Amino acid sequence: MASKTEICCELLIAILLPPLGVCLRHGCCSVELLICLILTILGYIPGIIYAVYVILSVDRQHNPDYWRPINA
Numbered sequence: 119m120a121s122k123t124e125i126c127c128e129l130l131i132a133i134l135l136p137p138l139g140v141c142l143r144h145g146c147c148s149v150e151l152l153i154c155l156i157l158t159i160l161g162y163i164p165g166i167i168y169a170v171y172v173i174l175s176v177d178r179q180h181n182p183d184y185w186r187p188i189n190a
Contacts, residue, residue, distance in 0.1 A: 136169035
């Protein structure tokens, strides 16, 4: 589980560059990153909202059904 400082830094990065915040949390080849990238291209605010949602709610370590890589 990530520390509160780490989550806070990821949220600040996600507000500035939403795909980068998601990439730090879930990796470069994840579905979350792809969705965030598309939303950020379509509109900056939806990208921020999705990035904050993914960083705060999706916890890959406690979810055994989590599907991380796209190309696995």
